[in-house]
Amino acid sequence: MSLLTFAKIAWAVGVVSWYVLRIPFERKAKRQRVADARHRNLREMILLSISTLGLGIIPAIYAATGFPRFASYPPTVLQVVAGVVVFAGSLLLFWRTHRQLGKYWSVTLEIKDKHELITSGVYQKVRHPMYSAFFLWGLAQALLLPNFIAGPAGLIGFGILFFFRVGREEQMMREAFGAEYDAYARRTRRVIPGIY
Template sequence: MSLVTFAKIAWAVGVAAWYVLRIPFERKAKRQGVADARHRTAREIILLSISTLGLGVVPAVYAATSFPRFASYPPSLAQVAAGVLVFAAALWLFWRTHRQLGRYWSVTLEIKDKHQLITTGVYEKVRHPMYSAFFLWALAQVLLLPNLIAGPAGLIGFGTLFFFRVGREEQMMREAFGAQYEAYEKRTKRIIPGIY
């Protein structure tokens, strides 16, 4: 098996693991009523589609067909090993975040019935560890898919969702939790502890 094939398989296993990890939390979240769903908009659907294109569709096409071949390059063993480790870290953080959010998790921006603000565990240092996990996934994709289009597609796709969504999400949280969320914002960073 070539290193490129191994890297593609590692990426696919990571994506499958992400999906399997999410299933029980998605079921639990669907049973929780929604108090505020005003952010289910066409804009939100477009942003989620852009993210899915970058983290799912474009890399899947490359993994299955090597298209576009002109943008491919030979990876190093160190690069692929780093990609596997970063994807493992992304999956761990993804699982921890889901576990802590429990029934309050949602794909779209919404406040659940009896929603509580989570500020402990992985939420103690950053306000959006789920986004941190997705950025780690996108970084792993760059390392695992040696293609100048498919590799960075996740950073571009998810980055677009993040930068157009995070401000609106934080505004929604301020409206829902008031001074409690404002105090939380002052003592934490968005996605990188101590930095941003």
């Protein structure tokens, strides 16, 4: 098996693992009553589609067909090993975030009935560890898929979702939790502990 084939398989295993990890949490979250879903709109669906394009569709086309070939380059062993390690870290953080959020998790911006603000565990240092996990996934994709379009597509696609969504999400949390959220925001960073 070539290094490129291994890298593509590793990326695909990571994506499938992400989906499998999410299934039980998605089922649990669907059973919860939603108190505030005003952000479930066309803008949100467009942002989710852009993220899916970058983290799923474009890299899947490349992994399956090699298209676009002109943007490809040979991978290195170090690059692929780093990609596998980063993807594993992303999946671990993703699982821990889902586990901690439990019934309060949702794909779109929602406040559940009797929603509590989670500030411990992985939420102790960053307010959006799930976004941190997605950025790590994007970084792993850039390392595992040696193509100047398919590789960084995840960071670009998810980055667009993040920067157009995070302010609205934080405003929604502020409205729901008031001073408690403001105090939490002052002592934490968004996605990188101690930095941003």
